[in-house]
Amino acid sequence: MLDRELVEHTLRTALARGADFAEVFVEDKRSSSALLDDARVERVTSGRDRGAGIRVVVGETTGFAHTADLSRRGLEAAASAAAAAARGGTGGVRRVRLGPPAHAGGPAAVPPGEVATTAKVELLTRADEAARAQGSAITQVTARYGDSRRRILVANSDGVFVDDDQTRTLFSVSCVATGDTGMQTGRESVGRTVGFELFDATDVAELAGRAARRALTKLKARPAPSGSMPVVVGPGGGGVLFHEACGHGLEADLVAKSASAFAGRVGERVATPLVTLIDDATMAGEWGHFGVDDEGHAGARNVLIRDGVLTDYMWDLLRARREGRVSSGNGRRQGYEHLPMVRMTNTYIANGTDDPEAIVADTPRGVYVAQLGGGQVNTATGDFVFGMTEAYLIENGEITAPIREGNLIGNGPEVLQRIDALGDDFAMGSPGTCGKDGQGVPVGDGTPTLRVTSLTVGGTAA
Amino acid sequence: MSELLDIARDLAARARPGEQVEAFVVRSRGTEVRAYDGEIESLTVSDSAGVGVRVVAGGRQGFSYAGTLDPDALDGVLDEARDNAAFGTADPHAGVAEPDGVPIPDLDLYRDALASVPTDDKVALALELEKATRGADGRIIGVESAEYSDGVGEMAVATSGGVEASACETVCYLATHALASEGDETQTGFGFSVGREPADLDPAVAAGDAARRATRLLGARQAPSGRLTVVFDPFVTAQFLGIIGSTLDGESVLKGRSLFADRVGEQVAAPCVRLVDDPTDVRAFTAAAIDAEGLASRRTPLLVDGVLQGFLHDTYTARRAGTRSTASAVRGYSSPPRVGARALRLEPGTRSPDEIVAGIDDGFLVQGVAGLHSGVNPVSGDFSTGAEGLRIRAGELAEPVREVTIASTLQRLLLDVREVGSDLEFLPMSSAGLTLVVDDVTLSGA
Numbered sequence: 001m002l003d004r005e006l007v008e009h010t011l012r013t014a015l016a017r018g019a020d021f022a023e024v025f026v027e028d029k030r031s032s033s034a035l036l037d038d039a040r041v042e043r044v045t046s047g048r049d050r051g052a053g054i055r056v057v058v059g060e061t062t063g064f065a066h067t068a069d070l071s072r073r074g075l076e077a078a079a080s081a082a083a084a085a086a087r088g089g090t091g092g093v094r095r096v097r098l099g100p101p102a103h104a105g106g107p108a109a110v111p112p113g114e115v116a117t118t119a120k121v122e123l124l125t126r127a128d129e130a131a132r133a134q135g136s137a138i139t140q141v142t143a144r145y146g147d148s149r150r151r152i153l154v155a156n157s158d159g160v161f162v163d164d165d166q167t168r169t170l171f172s173v174s175c176v177a178t179g180d181t182g183m184q185t186g187r188e189s190v191g192r193t194v195g196f197e198l199f200d201a202t203d204v205a206e207l208a209g210r211a212a213r214r215a216l217t218k219l220k221a222r223p224a225p226s227g228s229m230p231v232v233v234g235p236g237g238g239g240v241l242f243h244e245a246c247g248h249g250l251e252a253d254l255v256a257k258s259a260s261a262f263a264g265r266v267g268e269r270v271a272t273p274l275v276t277l278i279d280d281a282t283m284a285g286e287w288g289h290f291g292v293d294d295e296g297h298a299g300a301r302n303v304l305i306r307d308g309v310l311t312d313y314m315w316d317l318l319r320a321r322r323e324g325r326v327s328s329g330n331g332r333r334q335g336y337e338h339l340p341m342v343r344m345t346n347t348y349i350a351n352g353t354d355d356p357e358a359i360v361a362d363t364p365r366g367v368y369v370a371q372l373g374g375g376q377v378n379t380a381t382g383d384f385v386f387g388m389t390e391a392y393l394i395e396n397g398e399i400t401a402p403i404r405e406g407n408l409i410g411n412g413p414e415v416l417q418r419i420d421a422l423g424d425d426f427a428m429g430s431p432g433t434c435g436k437d438g439q440g441v442p443v444g445d446g447t448p449t450l451r452v453t454s455l456t457v458g459g460t461a462a
Numbered sequence: 463m464s465e466l467l468d469i470a471r472d473l474a475a476r477a478r479p480g481e482q483v484e485a486f487v488v489r490s491r492g493t494e495v496r497a498y499d500g501e502i503e504s505l506t507v508s509d510s511a512g513v514g515v516r517v518v519a520g521g522r523q524g525f526s527y528a529g530t531l532d533p534d535a536l537d538g539v540l541d542e543a544r545d546n547a548a549f550g551t552a553d554p555h556a557g558v559a560e561p562d563g564v565p566i567p568d569l570d571l572y573r574d575a576l577a578s579v580p581t582d583d584k585v586a587l588a589l590e591l592e593k594a595t596r597g598a599d600g601r602i603i604g605v606e607s608a609e610y611s612d613g614v615g616e617m618a619v620a621t622s623g624g625v626e627a628s629a630c631e632t633v634c635y636l637a638t639h640a641l642a643s644e645g646d647e648t649q650t651g652f653g654f655s656v657g658r659e660p661a662d663l664d665p666a667v668a669a670g671d672a673a674r675r676a677t678r679l680l681g682a683r684q685a686p687s688g689r690l691t692v693v694f695d696p697f698v699t700a701q702f703l704g705i706i707g708s709t710l711d712g713e714s715v716l717k718g719r720s721l722f723a724d725r726v727g728e729q730v731a732a733p734c735v736r737l738v739d740d741p742t743d744v745r746a747f748t749a750a751a752i753d754a755e756g757l758a759s760r761r762t763p764l765l766v767d768g769v770l771q772g773f774l775h776d777t778y779t780a781r782r783a784g785t786r787s788t789a790s791a792v793r794g795y796s797s798p799p800r801v802g803a804r805a806l807r808l809e810p811g812t813r814s815p816d817e818i819v820a821g822i823d824d825g826f827l828v829q830g831v832a833g834l835h836s837g838v839n840p841v842s843g844d845f846s847t848g849a850e851g852l853r854i855r856a857g858e859l860a861e862p863v864r865e866v867t868i869a870s871t872l873q874r875l876l877l878d879v880r881e882v883g884s885d886l887e888f889l890p891m892s893s894a895g896l897t898l899v900v901d902d903v904t905l906s907g908a
Contacts, residue, residue, distance in 0.1 A: 031796075038717045040551035046542055047527035047796055048535075049512075062504040068511065068530040085505040085581075117549045140718050176719055176841055183719070185841045224846070226869065226906040227687045257498070259606040259641060261648070337510055374836040376848070380606065380641055380650045383865050385848035387836025406846030407837030409867050409906075456684070458837060458846040458867025460904040 001026050001153045001163060002052075004098055006072060011096045011157055013079035014056050019086060021057040021321075022096075023156040024079075025294060026070070027336040030113060033146040036124035044117060053336040054078045056086040057318065063087065066337045098161040101153070104291030104298065108167035108195025112147035115196045120145050123204050127173050130205035134212035137219065139183075140176035143208065147196070154296030164291040168442060169198045170431060173208040177215035184221065186214030187389065191431030191442070193289040214371070214390050221402040224391070224459025230366035231408065231455040232359055232394065236427035237372045239445020241452075242277060243347055244375035244384040245412035246270070248436070250304050251330075251342040252319040254379045261382035261413050262310065270310045271416035274352055277305040279314055281329055281345035287431035288345040288444040295331035295340050302328045305416075316342045334439035344434060346444035352422025356449035359421045361397040367457055368392045368399045369408075374432070382412040385458075407458045415452055423449030467628045469531060470620035473515060473540055477622035482518040483540070484558040484621045486754060487511075487531070488795050491577075492613035495585050497592035498605070502585060512795030517543040521552035527796045555781040558621045559755035562786065566758040567742050569751050571631035573659040576612055583660060584610050587636060591665040595638045595653075598673030601680065606639040606650065612660070619756030627756040632658050633747050635890050636668045642676035649682065649864075651675025656747055656890045675829060679850060682862035685907040691825040691880070692868055692903045693818065693854065696887045696895025698828050699808070702875075703893035707739070707803030708840045709872065710764055711790070712779030719841050721873060722770055731768040731876035736809035738763050739774060739790070746805035748892045753789040754799045762788040768876075776801045806893040811882035815897045818883055825854035826905060828868065843871040849905075866907040870900075878902050 007024055014022035032046040051068040052075060063086025067078040112120075127143040147170070153163040172189035188211040190202050233241060249260040262270065271277075281299030283289055290299050295317045303311055315323075316331030319342060332343035360368060373387030385407045392399045428446035466487040473485035489511040496503040513536060514527040524547025528535045550556075592608035612634035620626045635656040642649050653671030655663045694702060714720035722730060731737075741749050741759040751759055755777055763771050775783065776791035779801055791799035819827065832848035846869040853860040870878070883897030 034549070040553055041549060042551070042553075043523065043525060043798055044546040044549045045525040045527070045798065046546060047514075047529075047539070049529035049796070051529065059501075060499075061502045064504060064506040066508060066510075068532070081507045085507055087502065087505070117546070121549050178718070182843065183721075183841050185839060218842075224869075226867075226904050228908060254606075257606055257641075258604050258648075259650075337508060339504060339506065374833070376832045376836070378650055378832065380648045381864065383832070383848070383850070385833035385836065385867070387833060387846075405837065405839050405842065405844040406869055407833045407848055407867050409832075409848045409865055411865055456865065456867060456906050456908075458848070458869050458906045460846075460869045460871075462687075 001028060001151060002070065006075065007155045008096050008098055010054065010075045010079050011155060013076050014054055014083050015157060017083045019056045019058050019083065021157055023055045023154065024052055025336055026052045026153040027150065029148060029150040029335065031148040032112065033144065034120050034124055036128055036143040038140065039128060041121055041124060049335065051336045052078060054082040055339065056082045058086040061086055062339065064339050096157055098155055098159055102162040104162055104164040106165050110196040111149065111167065112169055112196045113149060123171065123199065127204045127208035131173060131175050131208040131212040134209060134216060137177045137179055137216055138175050138212050139178040142174045144172045146170045152294065154292065156296065160296040162292050162296045166193060166290055167195050168193050169195060171204055171207065173211040175212045175215040177219050179219035181219060184215050184218035186211045186218065189430050191287045192285050193287060194285050217402050221404045223461040224403040224406045225367065225457050225461050226459045228454050228456050230363050230451060230453055232363055232366060232368045232449065232451045234368065234370045235423065235425045235449050236429040236446060237369060238447030238450050239348060239429040240372045240375050240386050242349055242447065243344060243445050244377040244386055245410065245415050246277065247344050247347050248377050249379045249382065249412055250313045252313045252315045253342045255313050256319060259380045261379065266310050266312065268310055269308050270413065271305055271308040272419050273308040274419055274422040275305055275308050275416060276350040278303050278350060279344055279347045283346045286346045286428060286444040287442050293329045293331045294333045295327065297327045297329045297331060299345065300329040314342050314344065316340055332441050334441060338439050341437065343436065343441050344443050348446035349448065351424055351426040351448050354421050354423050356423035356425045359423060359449055359451050360394060360399060363394050363397060363451065366394040368394050377412065383409065384412055385409045403459065408455050409458060410455045415455065418453040419450055420453050421451040425449055466616055466618035467620065467626065469513065470618045471626060473536060474620040474622045476540060480519060482558045482622050484516040484619065486514045486619050486793065486795060488617045490613050490615045492611065493581060493584055494609060494611045495588040496607060496609045497588040505585065513539060514795040515539045515543040516558060516798055517547045518556050518558060519547050521554055521556050522547045522550035523556050524550060525798045555778055557777065558623060559625050559757050559777040559787065560623045561625055562757060564758040564760060566627060566751050569742065569744050569749055571658065571744060571749055573632045575659040575661065576632040576634060577614060579660045587660060587663060587665060591636050591638050591668060594665050594669035595640050595672055598669050599642065599677050601642045601644055601677050602640050602673055603643040604641040606641055608638040610636055619752065621756065625756040627752045629751040631750060634660055634663065636663050636665055638668050638672045640672040640676040642680055644680045647680060649676050649679035654890065678852065679862045679864065682850065682864035684865045685853065685863045685905060687906050689902055689904050691822055691899060691901050693825055693827045694898040695827065695829050696885060696897060697889065698831050699898040700889050700891055700893040700895035701831060701834055703806045703808065705834065705838055705840055706872065707806050710773050711801040712773045712775040712783055713801045715773050716779055716782055721843050726770050726772055728770055729768050730770045731765050732879040733768045734811060734882050735765050735768045735876060735879050737765040737806065739803045739806050741804040743805055743807065745888045746894060747888060747890050748805045753791045754793040755791040757787055757789040759789050774801050774803060804892055808882055808896060810884045810886040810896055812884055815883055815885055818881060818897055818899060819854055819859060820857040822854045823856060826863065827851045827854055827859060840872065843873050845870050845872050845875060866905055869904045869906065875900055
């Protein structure tokens with residue numbers, strides 16, 4: 001993406017005022033998307049963002065500047081601005097010597113950029129037809145296709161010089177169903193860190209049918225109950241729960257600022273022994289997968305909680321340096337205009353041994369959540385919410401009536417101690433975008449069926 | 463400024479016969495300073511620009527963008543938009559904006575001072591904010607984040623049909639998140655100060671608000687479930703208005719996704735609810751002279767005495783609905799325009815928050831909400847959100863409450879509004895805040 005001499009020159013400029021560390025992050029991202037709504041192909045778009053972010057660290061201070069101008073002059077200007085922002089002295093020049101670049105990833109099997117736009121648009125119309133075929137109560141369908149190819153190069157004053165090539169492809173369908181009780185919505189999505197070969201394994205008509213049936217089912221939904229009760233979360237869906245309940249609280253930047261309910265608890269039992277929580281960027285094809293993180297560190301599999309005991313936090317380069325350890329490969333950023341910070345990748349709960357049907361049968365009264373929406377956490381208090389977009393009552397050990405949408409609320413450290421059943425039906429959930437501090441990055445998650453003995457369900461029914 | 467308009471004009475002028483071209487060009491420059499533990503944690507200098515081009519030919523629309531103003535890249539953007547247009551479905555209403563005769567208002571939104579204030583002064587503001595937050599109360603044990611942030615935004619739009627307009631503004635703010643602790647417990651609270659130049663900002667106000675919000679939650683417990691009157695803090699009201707705004711956009715209405723389609727002229731909210739979208743109000747930090755299609759900003763009343771007046775429209779939805787655009791197009795450079803509220807505001811009432819609380823026998827002051835994106839469905843109207851705040855007992859603020867949800871439906875919430883406070887406050891978001899009292903909301907807790 002940039003030749004070695006130019007990268008070295010930029011790093012030397014960044015270090016010219018004296019600094020502890022300097023880094024050049026170059027990104028070239030091409031995206032394309034197509035949107036079908038109201039039975040029309042409405043938006044076919046494509047574009048490119050390309051630029052470099054330059055980071056200079058002096059003591060506790062990070063200076064940062066970015067540029068879309070990748071010429072020698074543009075990079076020099078950004079490097080000088082970052083150095084000035086870091087407020088270093090005028091001292092010493094450090095030598096920078098980079099080796100040949102390492103390659104952490106290559107193009108997808110079927111690069112979406114080489115696929116005809118008609119093939120992408122055809123997926124949309126197929127999904128629209130399949131959703132509407134579920135019945136005349138389906139009154140609106142929105143189908144979205146999107147792909148991106150993100151090539152990055154990271155070089156720093158420690159000699160790191162590596163590039164990666166990340167392709168992601170996404171497809172989603174949202175339906176509106178209309179009945180006597182008003183309108184309801186149903187959504188399904190699939191997204192993987194692969195190219196157009198995603199659609200060899202994914203039938204968009206089947207995906208659209210599921211989204212439509214979800215909306216139709218919800219037309220019969222009753223108001224959700226209100227108050228604390230047992231909650232069973234179906235396979236795949238529970239990942240969001242752990243992302244919020246403890247994932248964010250295990251990010252080292254928040255831990256270091258005492259803004260985590262899990263600070264100072266490594267080695268302690270923080271969950272029931274059923275819980276083993278892993279963050280794993282190496283899961284090929286998963287939505288949160290990459291070869292190297294946005295600081296040039298290889299993606300890794302990190303066990304965070306083993307059999308209920310907290311084993312480690314997630315780290316980026318700066319936090320790890322301060323603690324005299326290595327990064328765990330969790331330094332990520334939305335793009336070249338942003339500073340990296342500690343982020344999750346694919347976060348999941350390892351499989352259990354219980355029979356999922358027996359977990360429901362063993363629950364006299366409660367709520368079964370088949371699909372979760374997003375969530376949010378206050379890491380300092382541990383209080384978190386997550387939405388239920390498809391859920392049912394459990395009555396006398398059976399899944400019965402569908403219930404309307406709403407949030408559930410709990411406290412992360414408490415909820416981890418209340419997981420009393422874990423199924424043997426592990427599945428990854430839907431592709432997600434984590435929005436920490438305003439920066440969106442793709443994340444995956446997964447769980448088997450699980451039960452929390454008590455969570456507060458935020459409905460309106462007594 | 464004229465540089466952006468020149469780029470937009472040049473692109474629009476390349477339209478071929480039978481083709482409409484719209485070019486949208488933006489540039490933003492800013493400084494962000496984060497302070498932590500008495501030091502500068504990070505200082506970011508940003509300068510971003512981009513262009514989005516829309517081509518409409520034969521009723522088919524295509525779009526392309528680039529995150530640069532490099533002349534070499536611009537040719538490719540236009541070509542790609544043209545290629546993409548071939549794949550759309552023909553739609554007789556598709557098209558870019560046309561001059562509509564509404565004069566562009568002259569709004570005072572730009573301050574030279576923002577760019578001329580030395581970086582050292584901005585750094586000093588961030589450091590002062592962090593120090594003031596730490597020192598605001600003995601129970602403040604830390605500051606999760608304290609930052610100064612500013613931006614100079616410029617945009618220009620030109621179309622082959624004769625729209626040519628540009629706008630610029632400056633905004634800056636201080637924001638701080640305090641951590642308060644007592645015993646094993648930690649609570650958090652935020653505070654901010656917003657303005658158009660650094661002299662408008664007050665670190666003491668932001669720090670004091672953050673400390674008060676965090677410390678008054680210490681000792682919070684889950685409350686028992688029940689139905690009661692809730693009082694939304696201005697910041698919560700502003701977030702609620704954002705959701706209401708999304709149900710009143712012309713696109714949702716035309717595509718059968720709005721709760722309020724076919725209800726123009728009906729009483730959909732309590733008579734004290736008077737809602738307007740007014741991006742010409744210079745007090746709003748999202749005010750701008752033009753919308754994202756280059757039309758003059760205008761004031762659009764949405765609810766008058768609780769009666770629905772109409773919907774927000776961009777050029778496309780207005781044509782399809784047989785009406786005029788309300789200049790409600792919003793976008794970034796990397797996507798085509800869509801309809802959105804730009805500066806929502808409720809007409810304030812007459813009583814202050816203190817007077818309002820004094821009149822409530824049993825209620826819940828909601829200081830913060832969580833999960834509005836996950837527990838609220840603007841299509842079905844289901845509304846459920848995590849909440850924290852203080853109980854109101856016999857006209858006084860009482861014990862703190864956490865880990866509860868409040869739930870209703872958007873339709874009922876609007877009709878159940880009992881009172882609107884006098885404390886109108888402009889926030890760094892597209893809705894203004896004020897205190898709002900809503901009856902008969904379900905609280906879920908222990």
